[in-house]
Amino acid sequence: MALPNSLFFSSCSSPVGLRRSGISDSHSAPHFSSIESSIIRKNFSGCGSITNFSAKKNIVYAANEGPNAVSSTSLTDQDADYIPMPIVLIDQDSDSEATIVQLSFGDRLGALIDTMRALKDLGLDVAKGTVLTEGSVTQTKFFITRLDTGRKVEDPDMLERIRLTIINNLLKYHPESSEQLAMGEAFGVKAPEKKLDIDIATRIYVKEDGPKRSLLCIETADRPGLLVEIIKIITDVNIDVESAEIDTEGLVAKDKFHVSYRGAALNSSLSQVLVNCLRYYLRRPETDIDSY
Known part of the structure; x- marks a missing residue:
């Protein structure tokens, strides 16, 4: 059942800025070690414009200037038997102008270009994205607005479609994640061995x-x-x-x-x-x- 668009209205008056994302306001990139520079080049080859770097948390910020604006591949090799926890977070509260979607699957996160295209197919605009690497975990944030209005997503039916689209993409490129996702069985991949009471x-x-x-x-x-x-x-x-x-x-x-x-x-x-x-x-x- 579709509900009125007025159902969701963020009470936060100030949008999330660079400071909230942990990104410096300065446009001058700090000095990186050769390893850090290699990681950044590996993650954002073929991107749009890369505007800011933060050495403290190794955050890369990219403006969306086309379908190839954000890309990411695994940063380290993990044991084949280890399956990280998949997390999809939709935040309607932190930014008054955009819906924030955060995706995390250890350091295996890949195929982000396809995720962006899938979101665009829903009539959405991925205004910008950030990639944060802390230890062995890579977290990606998309700032999403509706193409027709330029405003954040408010319809709960569309929010659920966004959630399921991202999970479906995660299962497509990381089928091993189905073992820890209830959607593994729902999307016909591999049902999780653990069942919740x-x-x-x-x-x-x-x-x-x-x-x-x-x-x-x-x-x-x-x-x-x-x-x-x-x-x-x-x-x-x-x-x-x-x-x-x-x-x-x-x-x-x-x-x-x-x-x-x-x-x-x-x-x-x-x-x-x-x-x-x-x-x-x-x-x-x-x-x-x-x-x-």
């Missing part, structure tokens, strides 16, 4: 987050369409979703929603109603939503 995996609670909103935290077994289902449950009890952080971590979805009721934070009674409704549905995914 939904009763044990599901945790839901509401925290205070100022006088005008509350923070709803949900942790449950991941599955396709989960985001849209959660938001439908929330709106069915007349609670507004202001912004969200959607985190897919292996087999588990760890989502946070800033919610309010008639412009105010949820009281204890309404919070309990919301938690009970969500827990009832999430623990019984085969149950018809309209039955409770």
Whole structure:
């Protein structure tokens, strides 16, 4: 069920700048060792314009000037038996003008050009991207806006399509990730050996987050369409979703929603109603939503 675009509205007034990304405001590149320079050339050969470097965290920033603006390959060789934790994070709260998508799969992260093209096929513009390497983990961030409006993505159906598109691309180029993703079975790759007990995996609670909103935290077994289902449950009890952080971590979805009721934070009674409704549905995914 498509929901109104006004459902998501970030309360953060200032967009994420270079400082938030850990990138220097200066356009002069600091001195790099030969190893660091080699890594940068390897990761961004054929890119658009590379505007800034930060030696502290080895962050590379690239502006998007075409489909080949960001590319990345593995930085180190790992043991073949080791499979890192795949993480896909969609952040609606940190930037008032763009939806931030973060992808991490150890240092195996590759085929980012194809990921960008897949997002463009959804009618989205990848305005810019950053790649951060810390230790053995490579994290890639895309700043996404709608091509038709130039604004951040607000429709939960589209947010779910973005999430599933990125996961599908991850499975395509790293089929070994399916062993740690619930979507491995859903997309017909390899089902994960570990199965989560939904009763044990599901945790839901509401925290205070100022006088005008509350923070709803949900942790449950991941599955396709989960985001849209959660938001439908929330709106069915007349609670507004202001912004969200959607985190897919292996087999588990760890989502946070800033919610309010008639412009105010949820009281204890309404919070309990919301938690009970969500827990009832999430623990019984085969149950018809309209039955409770």
